[in-house]
Amino acid sequence: MSSSFILWLFFSPIAALMAFLITYGEFSHHYADRGRVFREALQMAVFALVVFLLLGLVASFILPRTLK
Numbered sequence: 001m002s003s004s005f006i007l008w009l010f011f012s013p014i015a016a017l018m019a020f021l022i023t024y025g026e027f028s029h030h031y032a033d034r035g036r037v038f039r040e041a042l043q044m045a046v047f048a049l050v051v052f053l054l055l056g057l058v059a060s061f062i063l064p065r066t067l068k
Helices: 003-030 034-066
Strands: none
């Protein structure tokens, strides 16, 4: 495992947390049902986590090859 992927492993949960907080804050203004707001915000957080982890995985294999 490359060292750049370790950085992605560290920052991806932070990005997911930020996605959750932003989505929850915005959706709570528009929907009265807090359960729906929480589910939507959690779904966005999981999506952000997966996207950033996949980007990190791809970048950790591509960047070392292109920088040589």
